[in-house]
Amino acid sequence: MHKVGVIGDLDSIIGYRALGMTVKPVTKPDEVLDALQLMVDEEYAIVFLTEPLAIDSSVQSFIEERRQHRIPAIILIPSAKEKTNIGKEQLRGAVRKATGIDLLGDIR
Amino acid sequence: MAKRRVNPNRMELLKLKDQLRTARRGHKLLKDKRDELMRLFLDLVRTTADLRIRVEDLLDKANQEMVLARATMQAAVVESALLTGLPPLQLEVSEVNTMSVISPVFKLPSAGNEDETDADAVKLALGSGDLPYGMTSVSGELDQAIDALREVFPLLLELAEKENQAMLMAMEIERTRRRVNSLEYVLIPELLELIASITMKMEENERGNLTRLMKVKDMIVEARLEQKKQAKLQF
Known part of the structure; x- marks a missing residue:
């Protein structure tokens, strides 16, 4: 059995506590990395991360590196504050990497 | 192209031909694998992209509800309401293997009933409809916010699974494509070139040998003629 974690700013993620997820409020990139590492070590199944926190390059490279491993699946979710489209961009990037063409252009 | 030095003999030629085969x-197998992976990947990515858009919309709504809830109550009340109760959410993780891409599948633990549906599992995991806090201190907005989140949750789970799989597949496709290309544009041409050069050298040797034999034969015939002439002169 594996747990599910949420990392992000408190406002966006507090509600997930009512679903029984482990909620880890953070603000700085360092804290994000620490929280991620902790959840990796404890073998979480899924870690949800709010999008604005994934802008930081060190966080991004951490996520990229973790892709080699089975779990946790690090998934980006929108935050309550700012609207970024990193989650979609990531998917688009994967398509570009795999096919060489930007096939998702039609899906916004 | 970096040239490999090989001895031009039949052994090498056989070995190289085997390698080429x-x-x-x-190359053919990898190409098939790549094509099939690509087909699966494109299907997956389409559904994932749609799912992501849906989830993001729903989460935005849930977030708005939450903002509203926090506005109607003191922050401390919200936090303490959400702090209590609930056992941590646990997931069962298994693996699925699609075209040698091994990706995790997340499942909510079931109670063991056979006719249990997914919705039941969600309910069970998320604490069957009851909210994990008292009614008195908390406003109705929070209930709505939590309900909204609960509604998204199964989709969120599905998104996590699919997106993760899509990412893993993308990596595998890239790897496979590199291998296909390196076989197609490096290894196979190199082998062909080596085989051609060996065949040519062997033919050249063959011709050299033939001329040498002819020359030797000429010399022998000449020597014989000379002998005969000498013999006639002696009589």
Whole structure:
């Protein structure tokens, strides 16, 4: 059995506590990395991360590196504050990497 | 192209031809794998992209509800309401293997009933409809916010699974494509070139040998003629 974690700013993620997820409020990139590492070590199944926190390059490279491993699946979710489209961009990037063409252009 | 030095003999030629056969077969297999992966990947990515858009919309709504809830109550009340109760959410993780891409599948633990549906599992995991806090201190907005989140949750789970799989597949496709290309544009041409050069050298040797034999034969015939002439002169 594996747990599910949420990392992000408190406002966006507090509600997930009512679903029984482990909620880890953070603000700085360092804290994000620490929280991620902790959840990796404890073998979480899924870690949800709010999008604005994934802008930081060190966080991004951490996520990229973790892709080699089975779990946790690090998934980006929108935050309550700012609207970024990193989650979609990531998917688009994967398509570009795999096919060489930007096939998702039609899906916004 | 970096040239490999090989001895031009039959042994090498046989070895190289064998290598070429293997390389060609590998190339074909990898190409098939790449095509099939690509097909699966494109299907997956389409559904994932749609799912993501849906989830993001729903989460935005849930977030708005939450903002509203926090506005109607003191922050401390919200936090303490959400702090209590609930056992941590646990997931069962298994693996699925699609075209040698091994990706995790997340499942909510079930109670063991056979006719249990997914919705039941969600309810069970998320604490069957009851909210994990008292009614008195908390406003109705929070209930709505939590309900909204609960509604998204199954989709969120599905998104996590699919997106993760899509990412893993993308990596595998890239890897496979590199291998296909390196076989197609490096190894196979190199082998062909080596085989051609060996065949040519062997033919050249063959011709050299033939001329040498002819020359030797000429010399022998000449020597014989000379002998005969000498013999006639002696009589």
